[in-house]
Amino acid sequence: MINLTINNQPVSVEEGSTILEAAGKLGIRIPTLCHIKLDCFNVEHRVGSCRVCVVEVEGRPNLAPSCCTPVMEGMVVKTNTIRAINARRTMLDLILSDHPKDCLTCEKNLECELQNLAQEMGLHRIVYEGEQSTYPKDMANESIVRDLNKCIMCRRCETACNEIQTVGILSGVRRGFEAVVAPSGERPLNETKCTFCGQCVAACPVGALTEMDHTYAVWRALNDKTKTVVVQTAPAVRAAIGEMFGIMEGCTTGKMVTGLRMLGFDKVFDTDFTADLTIMEETHELIERVKAGKNLPILTSCCPGWVKFFEHQFPDMINIPSSAKSPQQMFGAVAKTFYAEKIGVKPEDMVVVSVMPCLAKKYEASREEFNSSGARDVDIVISTRELGKMFQEAGILFEKLEDSEYDSPLGESTGAAVIFGATGGVLEAALRTAADWLTGEDLKDIDFKAVRGFEAIREATVNVAGMDIKVAVASGLGNARKLLEKIRSGEADYTAIEIMACPGGCLNGGGQPYIHGDTSILKKRMDALYAEDTGKTIRKSHQNPDIKKIYEEFFGEPGSHKAHELLHTHYKARTNA
Amino acid sequence: MGDACSCGGCVGSKIGCDNVLDKFPEQKADLEKYMDSLPIGKEKEANRGLLIQCLHKAQGIYGYLPESVQLFVANKLGLHLSEVYGVISFYSYFTDIPVGENKINVCLGTACFVKGADKVMAEFERVLGVKDGQTTENGKFTLGGLRCVGACSLAPVVMVNDRVYGNVTPAMVGDIIADCK
Numbered sequence: 001m002i003n004l005t006i007n008n009q010p011v012s013v014e015e016g017s018t019i020l021e022a023a024g025k026l027g028i029r030i031p032t033l034c035h036i037k038l039d040c041f042n043v044e045h046r047v048g049s050c051r052v053c054v055v056e057v058e059g060r061p062n063l064a065p066s067c068c069t070p071v072m073e074g075m076v077v078k079t080n081t082i083r084a085i086n087a088r089r090t091m092l093d094l095i096l097s098d099h100p101k102d103c104l105t106c107e108k109n110l111e112c113e114l115q116n117l118a119q120e121m122g123l124h125r126i127v128y129e130g131e132q133s134t135y136p137k138d139m140a141n142e143s144i145v146r147d148l149n150k151c152i153m154c155r156r157c158e159t160a161c162n163e164i165q166t167v168g169i170l171s172g173v174r175r176g177f178e179a180v181v182a183p184s185g186e187r188p189l190n191e192t193k194c195t196f197c198g199q200c201v202a203a204c205p206v207g208a209l210t211e212m213d214h215t216y217a218v219w220r221a222l223n224d225k226t227k228t229v230v231v232q233t234a235p236a237v238r239a240a241i242g243e244m245f246g247i248m249e250g251c252t253t254g255k256m257v258t259g260l261r262m263l264g265f266d267k268v269f270d271t272d273f274t275a276d277l278t279i280m281e282e283t284h285e286l287i288e289r290v291k292a293g294k295n296l297p298i299l300t301s302c303c304p305g306w307v308k309f310f311e312h313q314f315p316d317m318i319n320i321p322s323s324a325k326s327p328q329q330m331f332g333a334v335a336k337t338f339y340a341e342k343i344g345v346k347p348e349d350m351v352v353v354s355v356m357p358c359l360a361k362k363y364e365a366s367r368e369e370f371n372s373s374g375a376r377d378v379d380i381v382i383s384t385r386e387l388g389k390m391f392q393e394a395g396i397l398f399e400k401l402e403d404s405e406y407d408s409p410l411g412e413s414t415g416a417a418v419i420f421g422a423t424g425g426v427l428e429a430a431l432r433t434a435a436d437w438l439t440g441e442d443l444k445d446i447d448f449k450a451v452r453g454f455e456a457i458r459e460a461t462v463n464v465a466g467m468d469i470k471v472a473v474a475s476g477l478g479n480a481r482k483l484l485e486k487i488r489s490g491e492a493d494y495t496a497i498e499i500m501a502c503p504g505g506c507l508n509g510g511g512q513p514y515i516h517g518d519t520s521i522l523k524k525r526m527d528a529l530y531a532e533d534t535g536k537t538i539r540k541s542h543q544n545p546d547i548k549k550i551y552e553e554f555f556g557e558p559g560s561h562k563a564h565e566l567l568h569t570h571y572k573a574r575t576n577a
Numbered sequence: 578m579g580d581a582c583s584c585g586g587c588v589g590s591k592i593g594c595d596n597v598l599d600k601f602p603e604q605k606a607d608l609e610k611y612m613d614s615l616p617i618g619k620e621k622e623a624n625r626g627l628l629i630q631c632l633h634k635a636q637g638i639y640g641y642l643p644e645s646v647q648l649f650v651a652n653k654l655g656l657h658l659s660e661v662y663g664v665i666s667f668y669s670y671f672t673d674i675p676v677g678e679n680k681i682n683v684c685l686g687t688a689c690f691v692k693g694a695d696k697v698m699a700e701f702e703r704v705l706g707v708k709d710g711q712t713t714e715n716g717k718f719t720l721g722g723l724r725c726v727g728a729c730s731l732a733p734v735v736m737v738n739d740r741v742y743g744n745v746t747p748a749m750v751g752d753i754i755a756d757c758k
Contacts, residue, residue, distance in 0.1 A: 162657065162659075162660075168657030168658075168659055168660070169657070169659050170659055171657070171659035171660050171662060171663030172663050172667075173662060173663050173666040173667070174666045174667065175666075175667050182659075183659055183662075184592070184644070184647070184657075184658040184659045184661070184662035184663075185592075185644060185662060185673075187592075191591075191592070192592075575592050575593075577592040577593050577648050577651075577658050
């Protein structure tokens, strides 16, 4: 242990700790901006580029950046001297000199860490009126808007893209005043191998990276009398939407459904229904492949960021993932064929809106192959954040809403579906169904806890119907890469693997309410999803009565010709550059 | 997505599709031989330390660093293309734009400037019909400005490839260009 004093208080911390961590132990807050630490994923971004966290260290002529200065025995630190405070303010003054001052209309208004700091540090005037950057916005894709004029070069997005996700499209380019973070050749994102996972958006402290806002398209659809507008909500949305209205724990599914009805959706349905459908198709495929002993392991394919990742970076392995569409796209296909037919509405007169914790889902819905109904299956995708904004705009007091139930028939779901929102959930759901199908029994012991949690890669051998099935779960594309490389080299012999692009799964998706580095929020979301699962009477996808019905009425069997037509897809190799 | 590309090797984007590697197989072999002689390992961090010398070599071979060459270097070192581009865009020495056979650089450092380098530059621009930083249409000359070559006693100074001309006046510009042919 290392002993030091901070603001005259003694503290001892482990060797290698930073001054910032030691101060935190004493309950002393040092402001930070470029620094971010994600405890549950063991990720720390500490480049020390913003210099907002400088402190005085006795015996050192210069101020030290506390986020990246390791503690030393006998160190005497002062965090709040006039010199440190003035230096911090100057840093902020300089950052603001080349930062737009349009906070009122900024996407990140009230969620901006720079804005918060300016308030906290009591900046009340612009000191330096200097040259302003004038870059055009990159709005060429469906998911992410890049506004480099707002970039403060903290480079958190680079850590998210290159270190955590290993997608590797972002780099600091040029130098001095002209320096920006950009892909190679300063291309727009849609011309790169960007997966649109949105982890860069989640990491950005300011408004330089935000989601493409599609709420106006939803308002327009809701006000179009000629359209039947249906909405689907992804599993992870219910565990996070409440945060925007001060509800920090538990799922707020019932309130969300009530709110969506108040917005004017004709039918409020659940992506959980098609998550159950995904399990039917994917588990069928799993069992087929296991029986044939071919093309294993099977990899889940629900996550569009993950799909785009392997298409670019592992094009030699595009036949391994399950051919099952994601729940979002299954919903679109089912809504505009089966359901449209049932209610006598032409597919072109139906608008399917998705609420997703994800930004890649916006891109996924625009992929040209997803047009089972003859046109685009999912018309508009909004994020959890965008839905929260719509509630606010409509004057809906979310926290005061009564609970209500989803509409039938695409609203019924099981506990197996709701855990899709957490890493490991899809695999657990598939194992529940596979175990029943292979034994022909209704098994009681259905909690596969070995595949749960935030650990980067989780492996387990589960006994299903007397067969040992070796499974693995990875969340975060960097972890996915490790698993894929093991499969490619023949080192791994898994049967089934679940992969989600975002660390922690959809509950930490790029479209979820901002957590600003507080990963305890993610734990609460995970707990909420598993609580929702255990609270359900039916916890296995194949026991969902409406799923049974849709096979009886429409699809026949899992893996049938019709199921293949509407519920399965294909992948294509893309440039790995 | 960009337009469909004729190279046949890519889907969806034109990254690295300038065909420079295929057009000049000998040069590619040269670069490959050089890179194979380096202690490239599995550790990204270590390989990153070899990047600049590879780019130096590559630019020496091709005269510039087209994207296909950047990608070739990136793949060999196990780095992302974006990292390579980040380095190229940081150092003014590296360029991803083709340059002319002859590089004419007028020193615009303080000493040369006060001795009339701006007039020399203007004359080069007039005679060659290009601006500072541009290449003539026939690919013969690239005109550029630079900061101090350390020969201030000869100001104003012009560098043509590896040659240095001292005490340059606008009247000498025609002869300097003629020397290149």
